[in-house]
Amino acid sequence: MSKANKDNIILIGMPGCGKSTVGVVLAKHMGYRFIDSDLLIQEREHRLLSEIIEQEGLDRFDQIEEEVNASIEAEHAVIATGGSVVYGPKAMEHLRNIGTVVYLKLSYEEIADRLGDLTARGVSVREGQTLRDLYDERIPLYEKYAHVVIDAEHQWLRDTVKVIRQRLEQL
Ligand SMILES: Nc1ncnc2c1ncn2[C@@H]1O[C@H](COP(=O)(O)OP(=O)(O)OP(=O)(O)O)[C@@H](O)[C@H]1O
Ligand SMILES: O=C(O)C1=C[C@@H](O)[C@@H](O)[C@H](O)C1
Numbered sequence: 001m002s003k004a005n006k007d008n009i010i011l012i013g014m015p016g017c018g019k020s021t022v023g024v025v026l027a028k029h030m031g032y033r034f035i036d037s038d039l040l041i042q043e044r045e046h047r048l049l050s051e052i053i054e055q056e057g058l059d060r061f062d063q064i065e066e067e068v069n070a071s072i073e074a075e076h077a078v079i080a081t082g083g084s085v086v087y088g089p090k091a092m093e094h095l096r097n098i099g100t101v102v103y104l105k106l107s108y109e110e111i112a113d114r115l116g117d118l119t120a121r122g123v124s125v126r127e128g129q130t131l132r133d134l135y136d137e138r139i140p141l142y143e144k145y146a147h148v149v150i151d152a153e154h155q156w157l158r159d160t161v162k163v164i165r166q167r168l169e170q171l
C-alpha cells in the first residue's frame with residue numbers, strides 16, 4: 001500500500017515496456033497531467049539523452065537522472081520515468097513519497113523484441129553488458145521499489161491502461 005502524500009502515478013520498468021506510451025493514455029483517461037522525466041532531463045540539459053550519455057558518461061547520466069527525478073514537484077500527474085531511474089535511491093524515495101509506483105512488467109523476450117539498437121536509444125548499458133544482464137540486474141530493483149506490479153505481457157495498450165486503473169482503485 002502506498003503511503004504517498006500526493007496522488008501521482010509513477011511508471012517504472014525496462015526500456016520499451018511502455019511507460020511513455022501507456023502513461024500518456026492513462027493520463028488522458030484519468031484527467032491527469034502527463035510528465036515524462038526523460039523529457040525533463042533533455043530540457044534541463046538542452047541535449048538528447050544519447051548525447052548526455054555519450055558526452056558525460058553513464059555515471060554522470062545516472063546522477064543527472066537522479067537529480068531531475070528527485071526534484072519533480074507534481075500532483076495529479078502520471079509520471080513516466082526512464083528505465084534507469086531505479087539506479088538512483090534518492091529519486092526512488094522521492095517518487096514513492098509523491099505517489100504510487102507502478103512497475104510495468106514484461107518478459108525478457110518481449111523487451112528484446114521491442115527494443116532496437118540500445119545505444120541509439122540511449123539505454124544506460126555498460127560496455128560488455130548484454131540486454132539479458134541488464135534485465136537480470138534491474139528486475140529486483142523494479143520489484144523493490146514498486147507499490148504495484150502490472151503484468152503487461154502480450155497486452156494491448158488499452159488493456160494495460162484498464163488493468164492499471166483497476167489495480168489503483170483497489171488500493
Ligand atoms: N501493448 C503495448 N503497450 C505499449 N507499448 C507497446 C505495446 N506493443 C508494442 N509497443 C511498443 O513498445 C514501445 C514502448 O516504448 P516506450 O517508449 O513507451 O517505452 P518506455 O518504457 O517509455 O521506454 P524508455 O525507458 O526507453 O523511455 C513502443 O514502440 C510501442 O509502440
Ligand atoms: O533504461 C535506460 O537505461 C534508459 C531509458 C531511457 O528512458 C532513458 O532514461 C535513458 O536513455 C536510459
Ligand SMILES: [Mg+2]
Pocket residue numbers: 019020021036038080081082
Ligand atoms: Mg519512455
